[in-house]
Amino acid sequence: MDRLVSMQAFTRVVDVGSFARAAESLDLPKATLTRLIQNLETHLGVKLLHRTTRRISVTTDGAAYYERCVRILADVEEAEQSLTRHNNSPRGTLCVDTVAGLAQMVLIPNLQGFFDAYPELKLELTLNGKPIDLLKEGVDVVLRVGNPLDETMVARRVGVLKLAMYASPIYLRRSGTPTNLTELAQHKAINYLSNRTGREMPWPLARGDEQGEILLPSVISTNDAEVYLGCALEGHGIARISRAMAEPYVASGRLVEVMPDWQTEELPISAMYPQNRHLSAKVRVFVNWAADLFSRHPHFGAAQQPSTRDTIRALAAAG
Known part of the structure; x- marks a missing residue:
């Protein structure tokens, strides 16, 4: 579950281009979101994001990982939704x-x-x-x-x-x-x-x-x-x-x-x-x-x- 949360945090940062906006949209403290990304990079052994005071960009490894994360998270959401689809209750x-x-x-x-x-x-x-x-x-x-x-x-x-x-x-x-x-x-x-x-x-x-x-x-x-x-x-x-x-x-x-x-x-x-x-x-x-x-x-x-x-x-x- 922590891995999925980290993936969600990472993809949201890439989507919105900002740690602050990503943290707000996920209803997380910015420090918590930053720690999730850092722990994810440590676990993977690669740098996913280039961070400066003005902008955030995705590394080559980060771009490839982002595409996989999007598909994985979509599959997870689809699996959850399929449990309620029989009674049309998204x-x-x-x-x-x-x-x-x-x-x-x-x-x-x-x-x-x-x-x-x-x-x-x-x-x-x-x-x-x-x-x-x-x-x-x-x-x-x-x-x-x-x-x-x-x-x-x-x-x-x-x-x-x-x-x-x-x-x-x-x-x-x-x-x-x-x-x-x-x-x-x-x-x-x-x-x-x-x-x-x-x-x-x-x-x-x-x-x-x-x-x-x-x-x-x-x-x-x-x-x-x-x-x-x-x-x-x-x-x-x-x-x-x-x-x-x-x-x-x-x-x-x-x-x-x-x-x-x-x-x-x-x-x-x-x-x-x-x-x-x-x-x-x-x-x-x-x-x-x-x-x-x-x-x-x-x-x-x-x-x-x-x-x-x-x-x-x-x-x-x-x-």
């Missing part, structure tokens, strides 16, 4: 990171069903939305909107975000209602800032065989969905909003869909997790639960089928 803490809109509209209203099915799981739900290092942040799985760009991650498509153009009656009374692309180009927009690039995001548009992309001038741009919606409701311009978020405001008359014959893009919603980690039972049941949840949602369902590459990578990670 246990422990599951760390999920997503964006506020998906949490509020899809996850939170249905969490009781998840806890009823998996009563021994505790959920840590964080709202970030920006690219993060899952290993360093101690996150098991993220839910993200948009095409996955990180090739080191397994991405399973679980839903789709359907967008349309909306404006408030306040804005339309003041500026008129566009009916074509030429008129649309004369309007102001509320632009969304990409979390990846920090730049304003253009709007792809299509009607039948006609396709184009437009970036309207704006008086305000933001990277926060709630602020973005608030600006649209206050009449600061035309906005591209998810149908799920806009629906109640359309029903109450506070938003009006603009140029409904023109389609804007549909963005994939993906559950993502590191491909170099064994897919644990708690991650597996959450991803399956989320996929079923989104597929039955009137605004987030009808997801495109995952690509062959994604399917192969997901199966490989699942073992």
